[in-house]
Amino acid sequence: MSFNVPADAYARFMGQYAEPLARQFVELANVQSGQRALDVGCGPGALTAQLVERLGVDAVAAIDPSAPFVAAVRSRMPGVDVRSGVAEELPYPDDSFDRTLAQLVVHFMTDPVAGLREMARVTNPGGLVAACVWDHAGDSGPLATFWQAVLESDPGAHDESDLAGAREGHLAELCAAAGLAHIESSRLTVGVRFATFQDWWEPYTFGVGPAGAYVAKLDEPRRETLRGRCAQHLPAGPFEVIASAWAVRARV
Numbered sequence: 001m002s003f004n005v006p007a008d009a010y011a012r013f014m015g016q017y018a019e020p021l022a023r024q025f026v027e028l029a030n031v032q033s034g035q036r037a038l039d040v041g042c043g044p045g046a047l048t049a050q051l052v053e054r055l056g057v058d059a060v061a062a063i064d065p066s067a068p069f070v071a072a073v074r075s076r077m078p079g080v081d082v083r084s085g086v087a088e089e090l091p092y093p094d095d096s097f098d099r100t101l102a103q104l105v106v107h108f109m110t111d112p113v114a115g116l117r118e119m120a121r122v123t124n125p126g127g128l129v130a131a132c133v134w135d136h137a138g139d140s141g142p143l144a145t146f147w148q149a150v151l152e153s154d155p156g157a158h159d160e161s162d163l164a165g166a167r168e169g170h171l172a173e174l175c176a177a178a179g180l181a182h183i184e185s186s187r188l189t190v191g192v193r194f195a196t197f198q199d200w201w202e203p204y205t206f207g208v209g210p211a212g213a214y215v216a217k218l219d220e221p222r223r224e225t226l227r228g229r230c231a232q233h234l235p236a237g238p239f240e241v242i243a244s245a246w247a248v249r250a251r252v
């Protein structure tokens, strides 16, 4: 998947949703001073920054397979233990963290159950594992308008609705399969304001994630057609996109 992109491109595309989501997600995971935490699939660091604010750099570790994202977190938050790697093979000893979090990552894991099992392994007994994924299967994910417009002209297109954790209840099923206990499900909702339609559209042309990869493979006329379809679904002037994610937290 296309996360080998500059951190700035991610920030303007998904980061604008990920940052307010991270503020809610650390609350859900009950992150508190004195704990040690791991951010799995940290991207350019929206959640890492929230963890550092609460716990300090020495108590936070982060890992991601994307080289530009790893470099961005290292330069943005010196002192954080940032590594290159995947959830399915975490390079930490058992029981290393009190909180192990994955924000918007489970749906990109090659093996989500193995990833969640690894997250549990590196978490202390009594600690918490937490994960969240946008509601791509419903109509309240941040990319819902985009994929709706795509499917109108390309009904065979592969949107993100069938990805792991993207439908209600699926994250809890995956956590149970990974051996986690006391699984609690919830829903987190954020609002992001856009001054113009162009501000909303432009980040889709940066090649980030499945949506950006879809736009990148269109020739110019088809890209313009898709842009026009999206414009029919959204106001020209200031508007807000409300986006929801499914979330779980579970005890180890």
Ligand SMILES: C[S@@+](CC[C@H](N)C(=O)[O-])C[C@H]1O[C@@H](n2cnc3c(N)ncnc32)[C@H](O)[C@@H]1O
Pocket: 003, 014, 015, 018, 040, 041, 042, 043, 044, 045, 046, 047, 063, 064, 065, 066, 069, 085, 086, 087, 088, 102, 103, 104, 105, 108, 109, 110, 115, 209
């Ligand atoms: C949508 S981004 C989320 C980034 C960040 N957590 C945030 O909330 O902004 C998905 C991230 O998952 C990472 N990723 C993809 N496959 C992964 C895997 N198997 N294990 C860990 N991270 C993975 C990508 O490199 C990317 O940074």
